[in-house]
Amino acid sequence: MATFNFELGELPPEAQKVRGExxxxxxxxxxxxxxxxxxxSWGGFDRDFSRKLGEAGFIGMTWPKKYxxxxxxxxxxxxxxxxxxxxGAPTSAHWVADRQSGPLLLRFGTEEQRQRFLPRITKGELAxxxxxxxxxxxxxxxxxxxxxxxxxxxxxxxxTKIWTSNAHISDYAIALxxxxxxxxxxxxxxxxxxxxxxxxxISIRPIIDLAGGRHFNEVHFQNVFVxxxxxxxxxxxxxxxxxxxxxxxRSGPERYxxxxxxxxxxxxxxGADPGDRAAVVIGRLAAHMAxxxxxxxSVAGMLQAGQNPNLEAAxxxxxxxxxxxxxxxxxxxxxxxxxxxxxxSEFERVFGYLVEHxxxxxxxGGTREVLRGIIARGLGLR
Amino acid sequence: MNDTRTxxxxxxxxxxxxxxxxxxxxxAEKGAWPGAxxxxxxxxxxxxPQIPESRGGAGGAWxxxxxxxxxxxxxxxxLPVAETMIGAWLLSESGLDVPLGPLTVAPAxxxxxxxxxxxxxxxxxDGVAGRVPWGAAAGHVVVVADSDDGPMIxxxxxxxxxxxxxxxxALEPRDTLGWSGAPVLAAARVGAGxxxxxxxxxxxxxxxxxxxxGLEFLLSQSVKYVTERVQFGRPLASFQAIQHQLALLAxxxxxxxxxxQKGFAAMDAGDAGFEIACAKIRTGEAAGLGAGIAHQCHxxxxxxxxHSLHFVTRRLWSWRAEFGAEAHWAAALGREVAAxxxxxxxxxxxxx
Numbered sequence: 001m002a003t004f005n006f007e008l009g010e011l012p013p014e015a016q017k018v019r020g021e022x023x024x025x026x027x028x029x030x031x032x033x034x035x036x037x038x039x040x041s042w043g044g045f046d047r048d049f050s051r052k053l054g055e056a057g058f059i060g061m062t063w064p065k066k067y068x069x070x071x072x073x074x075x076x077x078x079x080x081x082x083x084x085x086x087x088g089a090p091t092s093a094h095w096v097a098d099r100q101s102g103p104l105l106l107r108f109g110t111e112e113q114r115q116r117f118l119p120r121i122t123k124g125e126l127a128x129x130x131x132x133x134x135x136x137x138x139x140x141x142x143x144x145x146x147x148x149x150x151x152x153x154x155x156x157x158x159x160t161k162i163w164t165s166n167a168h169i170s171d172y173a174i175a176l177x178x179x180x181x182x183x184x185x186x187x188x189x190x191x192x193x194x195x196x197x198x199x200x201x202i203s204i205r206p207i208i209d210l211a212g213g214r215h216f217n218e219v220h221f222q223n224v225f226v227x228x229x230x231x232x233x234x235x236x237x238x239x240x241x242x243x244x245x246x247x248x249x250r251s252g253p254e255r256y257x258x259x260x261x262x263x264x265x266x267x268x269x270x271g272a273d274p275g276d277r278a279a280v281v282i283g284r285l286a287a288h289m290a291x292x293x294x295x296x297x298s299v300a301g302m303l304q305a306g307q308n309p310n311l312e313a314a315x316x317x318x319x320x321x322x323x324x325x326x327x328x329x330x331x332x333x334x335x336x337x338x339x340x341x342x343x344x345s346e347f348e349r350v351f352g353y354l355v356e357h358x359x360x361x362x363x364x365g366g367t368r369e370v371l372r373g374i375i376a377r378g379l380g381l382r
Numbered sequence: 383m384n385d386t387r388t389x390x391x392x393x394x395x396x397x398x399x400x401x402x403x404x405x406x407x408x409x410a411e412k413g414a415w416p417g418a419x420x421x422x423x424x425x426x427x428x429x430x431p432q433i434p435e436s437r438g439g440a441g442g443a444w445x446x447x448x449x450x451x452x453x454x455x456x457x458x459x460x461l462p463v464a465e466t467m468i469g470a471w472l473l474s475e476s477g478l479d480v481p482l483g484p485l486t487v488a489p490a491x492x493x494x495x496x497x498x499x500x501x502x503x504x505x506x507x508d509g510v511a512g513r514v515p516w517g518a519a520a521g522h523v524v525v526v527a528d529s530d531d532g533p534m535i536x537x538x539x540x541x542x543x544x545x546x547x548x549x550x551x552a553l554e555p556r557d558t559l560g561w562s563g564a565p566v567l568a569a570a571r572v573g574a575g576x577x578x579x580x581x582x583x584x585x586x587x588x589x590x591x592x593x594x595x596g597l598e599f600l601l602s603q604s605v606k607y608v609t610e611r612v613q614f615g616r617p618l619a620s621f622q623a624i625q626h627q628l629a630l631l632a633x634x635x636x637x638x639x640x641x642x643q644k645g646f647a648a649m650d651a652g653d654a655g656f657e658i659a660c661a662k663i664r665t666g667e668a669a670g671l672g673a674g675i676a677h678q679c680h681x682x683x684x685x686x687x688x689h690s691l692h693f694v695t696r697r698l699w700s701w702r703a704e705f706g707a708e709a710h711w712a713a714a715l716g717r718e719v720a721a722x723x724x725x726x727x728x729x730x731x732x733x734x
Binding site for chain 2: 004006007008019082086260263264265267268270271272273274276278279280281282283284286287288289290291292293294295298312315318319322369371372373375376378379380381382
C-alpha cells in the first residue's frame with residue numbers, strides 16, 4: 001500500500017509578510033462588500049478587481065520576472081490564494097489563468113507563447129477558460145472527439161466543448177483536441193491548444209445553471225483555424241500535459257473554502273454567547289476547517305519542495321468538498337431556516353446561495369468519484 | 383518527519399510488531415499485566431520521550447511523544463504509555479521527581495475533584511476519581527488536586543486508594559480510585575509552565591494520536607483484506623463500491639493524522655489549546671466513521687473475536703469518549719470561536 005505523506009507545512013516569514021500585504025489590499029478593494037457577494041467566492045467575475053490585483057503584484061507570483069512574474073515562492077502565493085478566498089474576493093477573471101493556464105505555458109509552452117501571454121495574465125488582463133469536457137466526455141475525459149486536423153499553417157478544429165465556465169466573457173481557452181485517432185488507444189493522439197475565443201467559426205451558447213446563473217457554456221467549433229504557434233507542447237502529448245494541468249486545478253485551497261462565508265455568517269448569527277447546540281456545531285466546523293487548512297498547507301509545502309502530491313491533493317479535494325457541502329446541511333439541522341435568495345437577512349441569502357451551489361463543489365475539477373478512483377489507485381486497489 | 387523521529391517510528395514498529403501479538407493483547411484483556419513489554423518500552427526510552435533527561439526522560443519533544451503514541455494506537459499496545467508520559471510531564475513541570483515504572487493520572491474525568499490537606503510536614507489526599515486508566519496496575523498515580531494553597535500536583539503510590547475495578551470497551555482497565563486521608567509521596571503547586579486544564583488537555587491530545595494510529599491500522603488492514611479476499615471470482619478490491627469506501631477511510635485517516643500531529647507541534651510551541659480541541663474533535667469523528675468502514679469492508683470475519691480488527695476498533699470507540707468526547711471539546715471550542723467573533727475566525731486560524 002502506498003502511504004500518504006501529510007507532513008505539517010510551515011509558512012516561512014516571507015509568506016507571513018505577504019499575508020499582511022494582501023489583507024491590506026483586500027480591505028481597500030472590497031471594503032463594504034456584502035456577505036452575499038462574498039459568498040460567490042471564486043465564482044465572482046470582475047475584471048477591474050483582477051486588474052487591480054495584478055497591478056499590486058498578486059497574479060503570476062511565482063513566475064519569472066521576465067514574463068511579468070514576481071519570483072515569489074509557492075507558499076507566498078498560497079497565502080494570497082487563501083486570503084482572497086477567505087475574503088470572498090471575485091477572482092474568477094484571473095483564477096484559471098493564474099492557477100493552470102499560465103503554469104501550463106511556463107512548463108510546456110514556447111518562448112514566444114510565454115512572452116505573448118504571461119505578462120498580460122500577470123496584469124490581470126487575460127481571462128482563460130478550460131476546454132476539456134465535451135457532451136459525451138465528462139469524467140471519461142480521454143474519450144473526447146473534437147478533432148483538430150492538420151492543415152496548411154495550423155489545424156482545423158471541429159467539435160463541441162461543454163461546461164466551459166466563463167467562455168463568453170473570457171479571452172482565451174486552453175483546449176484539449178484529438179489530433180490523431182489511434183484505434184483502441186484513446187489516451188494517444190491528444191493535443192493541447194491555445195484558442196482565441198474570438199476566432200471565426202466559434203459560437204458560444206449559454207447554459208443557464210439551476211440557480212439561473214450564467215457561467216456555463218457550450219462552445220461549438222466549426223472549421224476553426226488554429227495556427228501552428230498556438231499548439232501547446234507537443235502534438236500527441238496532450239494527455240500527459242492535461243494530467244499535469246488537472247493536478248494544478250485540484251491542489252489549491254479553493255477545494256475546501258467555498259462555503260467559508262456561511263460559517264462566518266453562522267457565527268455572527270449565533271452571537272458572542274451561543275447556546276450549547278450552536279456552540280457544538282461551530283466548534284466542530286472550526287475543527288474541520290482548521291484540519292483541512294493543515295492538509296492543504298501540507299500539499300502546498302510539497303509543491304514548493306518540487307514534489308508531485310497528486311494523491312494527497314485528491315485526498316484534500318475529496319475531504320474538502322465533502323466539508324464544503326456539509327456546511328449548509330449542518331446549518332439546516334441547527335436552525336431549520338429557509339434558504340432564500342430574496343430574504344432581508346444577509347445570513348439567509350448566503351445560506352440560500354450555498355444550498356443551491358453546493359452540489360457543484362464535488363463535480364467541478366473532477367468528480368468525487370474520479371478523485372476516489374485516484375485515491376484507490378494510490379492505495380493499490382486498482 | 384526528521385531523521386530522529388523516523389528512527390523512533392522504526393524502533394516502535396519493530397518492537398511492537400514482534401511483541402504486541404494478539405495473544406499478548408488477549409492476555410492483557412483478561413487482566414494480566416504485560417510486564418516484560420513494559421520493561422522493553424522503558425529500556426528503549428519510549429515511556430518518557432518528552433521528559434527532560436535531568437528528570438529521567440529521553441530529553442525530546444512532544445512531537446517525539448507523538449510518534450510513540452501513534453505507534454501505540456496502531457498496534458493497540460495494552461499499556462499506560464500515554465498516561466505515563468502525561469503523569470511524568472505534570473510532575474517534572476511542577477519540579478517533582480519522576481519515579482520509575484508505569485504511571486497513571488487522575489482525575490481522568492473533568493467533573494471529578496480531589497483535594498489535598500496538610501498533615502504534619504506533608505499532605506494527605508481525599509476524593510474519588512472514576513475511569514482512571516490502569517488505576518490499580520500503575521505503580522504510581524499522579525493527581526491534580528485542590529488545596530488551600532491552590533491547585534497542586536501530587537504523587538501517590540499504588541495501593542493508596544480503594545479500588546473499584548472496571549474496564550472500557552477494549553477491556554483496558556478504567557478503575558475508580560477512592561482516597562481517604564491517603565499519604566502523599568510528593569506534592570507541589572501546579573508548575574507555572576503547565577497550561578490550564580493540563581491533565582485533560584494532554585489526555586485528549588494523547589488519545590488523538592492513539593486514534594490517528596488506530597486509523598492507520600484500519601486503513602492498511604482493510605486494504606490488505608480486500609486485496610486478498612475473493613468473491614464473485616475477483617478480489618473485493620476490484621469493486622468500485624469497496625474502492626470508494628476505502629478512499630473515504632483514507633481521507634479520514636489523513637485528516638486525523640495531521641490534526642493530531644498539529645496538536646503536538648503546538649504543544650512544543652507552548653500554546654496548544656485550540657489545536658488540541660481540533661485534534662480531539664477531528665480524530666474522534668474519524669475514529670467512529672473509520673471503524674464503521676473497516677468493519678463493513680471486512681464483512682462477518684471482522685466481527686469475530688478471532689480476527690484482530692476489533693482490538694483497534696473497540697479502542698477507538700472508547701478513546702473517542704475519554705478525556706472529553708467530541709461534543710465536550712466542540713462546545714468549548716465553539717464558545718471560544720463565538721466569543722472572538724465572526725470576523726476573527728479566519729485571522730485566528732491563520733495565526734496558528
